[in-house]
Amino acid sequence: MESVLSSPDGCTAGLVVRLFGPLTVARDGATIELPQSRKLRALLAYLALAPHPVGRSRLCELLWDVPNDPRGELRWYLSKLRGVLDEPDRRRIETQGDTVALRLEDGFVDAIAVATAATEGIAALGVERLQALAKLFAGDFLDGLELDRNPSFNSWLTAQRRRFQSCHAAILEHLVIGFPAGSEEVSAHLDRWVELAPFDARAHAALLANLAERGQFGAAEAHMTAAARLFQSEELDFEPVRAAWGTIRGERPAAALRTLPRFLPAPAQPVAIAPADAPAENRHARLAVMPFVEEAGVRGGLADGLTHDIITRLAKLRDFFVIARGSVFALAEKAIAPEDAGRRLNVDYVTTGTVRSQPDRIIVTVELIEVGTARIVWAETFERRPDDIFAVLDDIGNNIVSSISIEVETVERNRAMLKAPNSLNAWEAYHRGLWHMYRFTQSENELARHFFEVAVQQDPTFARAYAGLSFTHWQSAFQRWGDRDREGALAFESAGRSLLVDDHNPAAHWAMGRALWLRGEQDGSLIELERAVDLSPNFALGHYALSFVHSQSGDPMAAIGSSDHSRHLSPFDPLLFGMLGARAMAHVRLGQFDEAAEWALKAAARPNAHAIILAIAAHCLALAGRLDEARGFAAAIRKTMPHYCADDFIGTFRFEPDAAALFRQGARWIGLG
Structure with missing residues (x-):
């Protein structure tokens, strides 16, 4: 296998599986005719890339939408694959217990060769290896292999295509740097790089440098015009490319090509860990809250008080760096405009506001x-009756602080997704992790874990990244994607590291509170979660976690209050389905089944609601006597988990005995008992 990987483009001996372009299998240079079934090809590709044996239930969930007998069909497909892959002295389809594995250690898989290179670090590879890898990309990953009505497989396929497109772009980038400037090889690689990553500013800068080296300044100017229109059409900042072109024109283009500005934004998709030889500055986002002004431009009074309150609350969140009150007020005294103040303070975001009292x-x-772009990320107007002016300002301040935190996180997540994974610093890797984490699928959870690990490797003092890592382990335990005890222990360990790094970070106590809940330590869990919201009253996830714990075996009225408050702080939160679901379970414990059903339906309607939320809806609807609707949710759950029952549902949570008995009763009425 090692010799094959050293020259993958020349591999003809033995079994060769090619996943770039249409899927093909060859043995000793002769192509093997595959059955026409698209599902069989999808199964082959998925097993070929799976790092570990895969459960049959997972394969059924992946490849069948509304199956009659998924396991029976799976056995048939596996028998067909054995006919294609097995040899007299070697069985490549290995089944053990309820798992299936594809053993290709003695063969060659093009996608695995690329993934292995990415893991090693593409920047460390020589030109010959890079050339060999580039030749493997005969087309898109599994070109044309989408499956109708199979969202799970298509989601996996999309993620893999993004991943390998990013690998391809990284290979081309390092080939461009490795070849003599102006050569035909560089030109071909640049054209393909720009085609793969049309919004990668570094690709455009490299292309401009190459054209300048060849004396084609007219072509470079034409490319600048076209690229500027492209960026403008997507409302992306083109100024870094324009600045790079100015530098290229003033220097030796060949030198410019070899020292491409690494600060230029680079869209790409998730691949392996960033190479150790390409560190990036671990600079967190920076925010300045400029003093709010009273009506007619006057400062002071309520406006200054509200500004001070917002700065203090944002600082307590510890999400990003917040400029101290003295600095922003000093600039405001000089009548410096907010955007100018932002540039002088070297911040990424500026908040401004006005207060009118009537x-x-x-x-x-x-x-x-x-x-950087003078773009308004978020704007809002709050109107309240001044019955209690201080309570009103407190409520408005809560909304402003929560909204700023959410909007900055959203922008930073999206920006991180538009950068090459091997160029991410710790802050960017953390936000890339958040992007994947909020998809709530097993594959995305694994990607989130990877990027959180990148973040803590680059910055071992990053408390929020440890908390994110704890969340991914918590999800694996809660969703039964891995061994619950092992994943729970890892969630606890990561939360502990977060606390050691920053005991005043609310996210660290939030992570620890959730980890303790997994361990069955409810009292300790509530203490940690209360500490999280004491440290930062605007920390919506802390209030949600309190609701979650109280909804099962604590105070159900407290659960409802915490759920409402978390949604008030963060009405569009990615975890909104959980906030709604926790309230539904609290209503069940109060015997309010109709209310429980309504809140559970709202939770299930969220676009990222996972199977456990659907199960909450099924049980709550059953208890409310809405059996047809409940059976519909039960059927939807069993499409992906055919053997799901009340034991699975109750085992997921930590209900007190009376609540568990109620949910079992509802499950019996809809066939989940």
């Missing part, structure tokens, strides 16, 4: 501006 209402307008 006899019957108070009106606060606020804007969050991205300094």
